Amino acid sequence: MVNLFLASVREGTWKSQGWPETWTDYAVSKLALNAYSSVLAKRSQRFGLVVNCFCPGFTRTSMTGGEGTHTAVEAAELATRLALLPTEELPTGKFYISHNNVLRSKL
Template sequence: MITLFLEDVRQGTWKSRGWPKIWTDYAVSKLALNAYSKLLAKRYESCGLSVNCFCPGFTRTSMTGGKGTHTADDAAEVGARLALLPPRELPTGKFYIARSTLVCSKL
């Protein structure tokens, strides 16, 4: 998938081939990161290693032009809570997203 995207960019055909029209590089890189995280989770599951993804949601940062539903500190708090879970409570291969109420949800 990434190879196809990069080839379409080289050829200048990425727009006509249906790739996202806004934040294209961001969207494709996040898709690749999530897929690779899932692969690593399966590969290292028997070793006791947890690999998960966390999306902080629409956070007020320079990337969002200072707009967002919550602060970077709020999002970091959710990420820290996930990272500090005891190993017996932390699954692997999951995607977590912070909702506007900043409660972690597994998708």
């Protein structure tokens, strides 16, 4: 999917091929990150390592123009809690998203 998008960008055809016009590059990069994290989770499991993805949700930052449901500090606190969980309490290969400052697994 990433290679298809990059080829479309290089050829200047990404809009005519139906790629969304808003946040497309961001969405495709997140797709690649999540897929690679899943691969790393499978490869690292035998070493006792846990690999997951975390999305802070709609966070008030300059990227969102100051809009959002929570502050960057609140998002960082939630990410820190997730990162500090003991490995035996945390499955690997998951995608976590913050919703109302509560972690939810999406995979």
